[in-house]
Amino acid sequence: MKEIKAFIIVLILSLFVISCNKKNTNNSGSITKKAPLKVGMELKWPPFETITEDGKPTGISVDLAYELGKYLDRDIEIVDTSFGSLIPALETGKIDIIIASMSITKERAEKINFSKPYFYFSLVTLLNKNSNIKDKKELFSREGLKFVGPKSFVALKIPKEKANNPKLLEFDDKSSAVLEVVQGKADAFIIDAIAASEFYSKYPEQTEILWDPVEQAKIGMGLRKSDTELLEKVNTFINDLEKNGVYKRLAEKYNSIIDKSLPGQTLDFYTTPIGDE
Structure with missing residues (x-):
């Protein structure tokens, strides 16, 4: 009788493991992975959004996107999109989020959700x-x-x-x-x-x-109106930019570059609101 009970317990546990594995596999049986987060920006505005000589995305906004990817445990795909097409691309699902030095305005907020500001221009x-x-x-x-x-x-x-x-x-x-x-x-x-x-x-x-x-101008990340869960996570990420060392890492990499375009200035120029609000 004990052997039968033990067999039933083992069987139940096996079925549970198989069920869990199915949730994380595709039809071919391989482990599934979260889809990359498609980040829209126009790569022509250094030092925030630009490309290297060999055509790779680079800049402050690009690195910030990768930091967000680490926080969300998702791969990041940078989608080079003209600035005027970013909101339509977001609305139609071609991108998942806008990180493109976009200022928060009333007109734009009627179409998309904005995160809390993370830069100030x-x-x-x-x-x-x-x-x-x-x-x-x-x-x-x-x-x-x-x-x-x-x-x-x-x-x-x-x-x-x-x-x-x-x-x-x-x-x-x-x-x-x-x-x-x-x-x-x-x-x-x-x-x-x-x-x-x-x-x-x-x-x-x-x-x-x-x-x-x-x-x-307050700069925020843009998201679809329906993506409230992602918005909440993005806002938490932005709240902790200083505490988690993201601003520090960006400053260490870009302060000398910022100084070339804005003599004597550092990343603090972009992260400090008027009145330290």
Whole structure:
């Protein structure tokens, strides 16, 4: 009788193991693996999303995607997609997530879910060197400063709303606007940090950069509205970027590269929100 009971127990355990194995195998009997997480980004924006000389994806966003893959225990497949096609690609299932320096906006959030922000892209100010403006507070409090910018550009919208009786000088393009600052006909040009650095490198004797951020765009990962479980995991991953050493690893690899495009700056420039919010 004992032998029969023992045989039944062994049989039940065997069936349980077989059942578990079936859940992790395909029809051919081989062990299945989670499908790669398809990450969409446009590989033409160094140092965040670009390619090596031999065509391999590289950059801060690429490494961040691989860090996410480790956290989720999933392989990562980088899918090079034009920026304007990223949301349609996500909606149609061609990609699973967007990690592409995409700013969180109300219009985009109507179509997709955004994670918590993980980077902050700042607008800074290119100044005429004789302006003697020390910080953002002085930029907006000094009366009658001349701000310059292209038509319908945020460079003029911000001082119109925040500056003290500013004079707004409107031009057709960035190059014409910058020349006004270079020649001393304007005091300030609010612009993205990389563009400000490029203009400064051309006119280092006439201009300087006020690195105190005027405004920031919050950068998030984009997911399908239906992928709430993945969104929760991604948000947990983002919450722990500093604690888990991800920011540190990215900084060690990219600080010197960031310094080339933004002299004197490090990854902290992209990870620190205004007001340390």
